Amino acid sequence: MIDFETPKPIVQINNVVETVAVNMMRPVSRYFDEHEHEIPWDYIIFMHQAVKSMGGTSMAPEESLKKEEDPNKPKRPPIAYQRLAHMVEMLAWGDTGMYLCIPGGLLGSAAVAAAGTPEQKKRFLSRLVGDKPTFDAMAMTEPQAGSDTSAIRTSAVLDSETNEWVLNGEKIFVTAGHKALVDSEGFVVVWASVDPTAGRRGMRAFVVEAGTPGCTVTKMEHKLGIRASDTVSLLLQDCRIPFDNLLGSPAVETSTKGFKGAMATFDATRPIVAAQAIGIARATLELLKEELSKNGIEIRYGLPRQKLTNIEREVIDMEVMLRSAWLLIIKALWMADNKLNNPAEASMAKVRGGDIVVKITQKAVEILGPLGYSRELLIEKWFRDAKITDLYEGTGQINRLVVARNILGYRGSELR
Numbered sequence: 478m479i480d481f482e483t484p485k486p487i488v489q490i491n492n493v494v495e496t497v498a499v500n501m502m503r504p505v506s507r508y509f510d511e512h513e514h515e516i517p518w519d520y521i522i523f524m525h526q527a528v529k530s531m532g533g534t535s536m537a538p539e540e541s542l543k544k545e546e547d548p549n550k551p552k553r554p555p556i557a558y559q560r561l562a563h564m565v566e567m568l569a570w571g572d573t574g575m576y577l578c579i580p581g582g583l584l585g586s587a588a589v590a591a592a593g594t595p596e597q598k599k600r601f602l603s604r605l606v607g608d609k610p611t612f613d614a615m616a617m618t619e620p621q622a623g624s625d626t627s628a629i630r631t632s633a634v635l636d637s638e639t640n641e642w643v644l645n646g647e648k649i650f651v652t653a654g655h656k657a658l659v660d661s662e663g664f665v666v667v668w669a670s671v672d673p674t675a676g677r678r679g680m681r682a683f684v685v686e687a688g689t690p691g692c693t694v695t696k697m698e699h700k701l702g703i704r705a706s707d708t709v710s711l712l713l714q715d716c717r718i719p720f721d722n723l724l725g726s727p728a729v730e731t732s733t734k735g736f737k738g739a740m741a742t743f744d745a746t747r748p749i750v751a752a753q754a755i756g757i758a759r760a761t762l763e764l765l766k767e768e769l770s771k772n773g774i775e776i777r778y779g780l781p782r783q784k785l786t787n788i789e790r791e792v793i794d795m796e797v798m799l800r801s802a803w804l805l806i807i808k809a810l811w812m813a814d815n816k817l818n819n820p821a822e823a824s825m826a827k828v829r830g831g832d833i834v835v836k837i838t839q840k841a842v843e844i845l846g847p848l849g850y851s852r853e854l855l856i857e858k859w860f861r862d863a864k865i866t867d868l869y870e871g872t873g874q875i876n877r878l879v880v881a882r883n884i885l886g887y888r889g890s891e892l893r
Contacts, residue, residue, distance in 0.1 A: 486556065490531070490560060497520075514704075520575055524579050524580065555815060562810050566756040574703040585666045604662070624875045627676050631668065652869065658685075659694055663687050669683055681724070681725065684722040697709050745813045747826065747870050751826040761860075762799060795841075799837065838859050838863040
């Protein structure tokens with residue numbers, strides 16, 4: 478059964494994370510928004526030490542947060558992903574772009590945890606909590622392959638003489654790619670095809686480590702939001718990596734089992750992105766109510782709807798959206814923690830989170846008028862930051878398709 482009371486370990490960690498959000502993120506949020514690509518090293522170094530002290534939190538918490546338990550104590554219910562969601566929500570409340578600068582906590586590590594062997598998990602995930610801040614990333618999108626992953630053209634050919642994989646292709650919109658490959662000794666998980674004629678059956682994930690010849694960062698994007706986080710393009714030209722850097726089996730199977738296994742990464746990370754959306758939406762609602770209160774407008778909870786002003790109804794509706802989205806997230810991650818199949822629930826959470834944060838931030842700008850549109854408040858920034866949560870790790874449209882396929886029992890080829 479899902480317990481809706483926040484577990485004490487999560488409350489304790491949240492108190493620490495809130496201190497970081499209030500004192501290290503909010504005060505410099507506007508600065509790093511206006512100085513795109515400048516790296517917030519003070520925050521990063523602090524978070525790296527905090528991550529190490531907690532055993533290493535990442536997008537693969539069930540791997541990085543494992544600790545020896547006292548066999549004489551009652552076994553605690555698994556809460557790793559739920560704990561991560563609370564942390565992400567609070568960090569995104571502080572500044573979502575800076576949150577995305579957290580070392581060792583993005584999709585690359587999640588892909589390794591989902592598809593890697595025990596040896597690969599140890600080799601790659603352990604470096605994320607080493608002596609220096611280290612970053613990871615995942616490269617899937619290509620100029621001609623966005624939501625349609627079957628259109629990926631990056632190739633991986635095995636050189637039988639050297640027993641190395643040779644990668645060739647181009648990747649775009651790689652979150653934290655510069656930090657992973659240039660600013661630290663990290664890695665990027667690159668999706669490529671070992672057999673272009675096999676479609677998704679031929680797709681595999683490869684770990685490309687920083688400093689690998691043939692892998693080059695070619696462009697850093699200038700973006701609408703999350704400007705403290707870098708987003709880059711990668712060029713792979715005869716990029717050679719060890720055979721063991723392939724995640725999973727190189728065999729082209731008769732089904733898409735291998736592809737689906739690796740794609741299960743998103744069943745845990747999509748609700749985490751939704752938690753990021755909740756953090757932005759909560760920050761917006763809190764500041765909106767604060768500004769309304771300054772102008773003598775208080776929300777009168779408990780009155781019949783017809784006796785409320787339009788602004789009061791708008792704010793209450795936004796709060797309903799926020800809380801309903803959070804419940805979807807908790808359900809999806811409770812299932813992930815308990816190793817239950819949750820693709821529909823994960824996509825539902827992602828759809829709802831990305832949808833409501835855009836509506837809430839836009840409505841807050843409208844209610845505040847010129848003040849909301851100006852740079853005097855952070856609300857206009859949060860409006861810009863919000864949209865990305867509806868786009869990356871599967872657009873709202875793609876996730877709606879995932880939900881529909883799961884509910885109706887259709888395959889991807891039958892409902893597109």
